[in-house]
Amino acid sequence: MPQPHLRTVVVLAAGEGKRMKSALPKVLHPLLGRTLLGHVLTAAAPLAADRTVVVVGHGAEEVRVHLTEIAPDATPVLQAQQLGTGHAVRIALEAVPEAAGTVVVINGDVPLLRAETVAALVAAHEGEGAAATVLAAEVPDPTGLDRIVRDAAGRLEQIVEERDATPAQRALREINAGIYAFDAVRLRDALGKLSTDNDQGEEYLTDVFGLLVSAGEPVGVHVAADHVETLGCNDRVELAGLRRLLRDRVNEAWMRTGVSILDPETTWIDVTATVERDAVIDQNTQLRGTTAVGAQAVVGPDVTLIDTVVGAAATVLRSHAVGAEVGAGASVGPYAYLRPAARLAEKSKVGTFVEVKNSEVGPGAKVPHLSYVGDATIGAKANIGAATIFVNYDGVNKHRTVVGEAAFIGCDTSLIAPVEVGAGAYVAAGSAISQDVPPGALGVTRAPQRSIEGxxxxxxxxxxxxxxxxxxxxxxxxxxxxxxxxxxxxxxxxxxxxxxxxxxxxxxx
Structure with a gap:
């Protein structure tokens, strides 16, 4: 049986990204649920590399912390001085001297790169037994990008950075995508021969191709099917452009699975979110983080859901939710706020200007409007009147309120925790309840009314x-x-x- 190839992935993530004008390292800027670096590592993951090395530099500690969260098996390697891409790969390989087989090098700012494209590049490289293979793309505007220079027979001759290119080379539209596959042994040898004799005084990784060509080694060019995948970003304008492109890709994919997105241009779905068939996503909606929307649910318009689960056939209208659960057939909004650990059971209702935090709203229970529910358990089919406040905080500690099954809480009531209203109990409107109300009882704290004539x-x-x-x-x-x-x-x-x-x-x- 053929043996599996040994593979090492090297991600170049040391650059400062000066044009981003940001205290945040460039590769940590977010894009629909992942950082730029996170997208690149996700595209490389199916290679099942024996090791992954991330070269860090600017904001190294922040990038290291991020790696522990998203790719704990990756090895960060510090490039203290950014002396070029060739220098970065050289110190990466010094950190993994056992690396053999194929070395895949990817720039850390190409978030639209697909795993399928990386796999195709590596397959072509390994299948042809090449010393090095570059991923190229034909682009409408090559300004600012490295050019692929071929000989008369169409073979790769060299890769030229724009600043070092001749006018004829700058006219070329086939560009270097910054993604490569190398034979580890021949790469190490060539890296030791790199020169800094260029406009920037740096070691260019792209010069490895010229050295290999001169030595008669086989080199290849694999052209990406879609040049959009190879786009990087140098400033926030370009980052916003990538965000729009990724939004369109994600939305199209969900619509093709049977999801209705009524206004794709105002719908933003993170790559980490999921939506089931026959769900309807209305305009101005954001599904962020690990949000999951069930079949036939209706979400929007004007909704933001972060790490929130929405059950089948539920409705969420003009509301904001973070870390919440909305049960099947439940109704939320308009203008509701579900905070972390808000759990709404099936067919429950949280209505207009209601805030729920760390609470369970039971099956068929209703909190229709103008109420705060904090640290509470509300039983099935209970009804919470308008302007009810669950008074959960004594200035030091949080306390819990329990409202029993089919209990009836009058308008403008304060339930002062810890307190329990029993099953089937009533609380008169305008009451401040600080003692338990037994099942089936009426709780009243309202003072008698006086009318002063004249x-x-x-x-x-x-x-x-x-x-x-x-x-x-x-x-x-x-x-x-x-x-x-x-x-x-x-x-x-x-x-x-x-x-x-x-x-x-x-x-x-």
């Missing part, structure tokens, strides 16, 4: 209110009956205070 006439004489009151009193007197005054029916009657028929709605839906 107060407006005495204290606000001459106002529009006083005039309106005077007209109403006169009309009531002319009708031959007393004027009804709000609250008369409930003075001092605790039983009546708790009844919706006497006290107004205790909750809303």
């Amino acid at each position: 107060w407006v006439a005495r204290k606000r004489a001459g106002t529009v209110s006083a005039a309106a009151a005077e007209r109403a009193l006169a009309e009531g007197a002319s009708a031959g009956g007393p004027v009804a005054r709000e609250g008369e029916a409930i003075h001092g009657d605790a039983e009546t205070v708790g009844r919706p028929s006497a006290a107004g709605d205790t909750a809303t839906e």
Whole structure:
């Protein structure tokens, strides 16, 4: 049986990226769920290399920390002085003297590179037994890029950096993508012969090809099927352009799997997010991180979901969620905020201007509007009235509130944790509950209402209110009956205070 090839991947990630004008190392700039470096490492991963070396320099410690998070098996190697790409590869190989077989070198700023393209490059290189193979691309505008120079027979003659190119060479549109495959032994030998006799006074990795050609070694050119994959970035304008291209690629792929994206230009889906068939993604929607959207769910418009799970047939409208779970058939929004560990069970509802944090909302339970739910467990089919506050923080510690199955919490209620409202219990509107309410009981802390007759006439004489009151009193007197005054029916009657028929709605839906 043929033996598997030995492979080493070297990623060049030491550059400062001066034109980015950023304190953040260039390769750590994010692009739809991964950094530039993360995208490159993902494209190289299917090679199953025996070792991966990342050459770091500018912001080395930040890049090292990032590598421990995304590629802990990769070996960072410091290029203290950026003396060129050839120098970078040389110190990378010095760190892995056992490297043999194929060495794949990739620039760290080509986030659109596909794994299939890298695999095809390596397959062509190994299949032809080449000393070196460069990935090339035909581009509409080669400005600023290395040119591929071929001889009359179409064989690679040399790779020329634009600053060192002749006018005729600058007119060429076939460019070096900054991605290579080398034979390890012949690469080491050529790296030892590199010169700094160029405009930058650096060791160019591309000069290895000229040295190999001069020595009669076989070198190859593998042309990428899509030049877009080879695009890098030098500033934030180019980074934004790459972000748009990647957005379009991701959206197209999801639509071809059966996802409806109503406005692809305003829909941004990270490469780490997932969407199931027949989901509908409306305009101005961002699916970030590890967000997963279930089949037939409707998300958007105007929604941002970060590391959030949305169940099948759920609806999320004009809302923001981070680290939350939305159950199957549940409804969120508009204008809801789900914070980490907000867990909504199937067919539950979190409505307008509701914030939920570290809480469970049970099956079929409702928090329709204008409420804060923090550190709580809400039972199945419970109803939480408008303007209810789960008072969870005493200034030092967080405490938990439990609302039982089918409990009914009146509007403008404060539940002061730790407290429990039992199954089937009611809480009268306007109450501040600090003691447990037993199952089936009514919790009331509302003070009796008082009406001070004639107060407006005495204290606000001459106002529009006083005039309106005077007209109403006169009309009531002319009708031959007393004027009804709000609250008369409930003075001092605790039983009546708790009844919706006497006290107004205790909750809303």
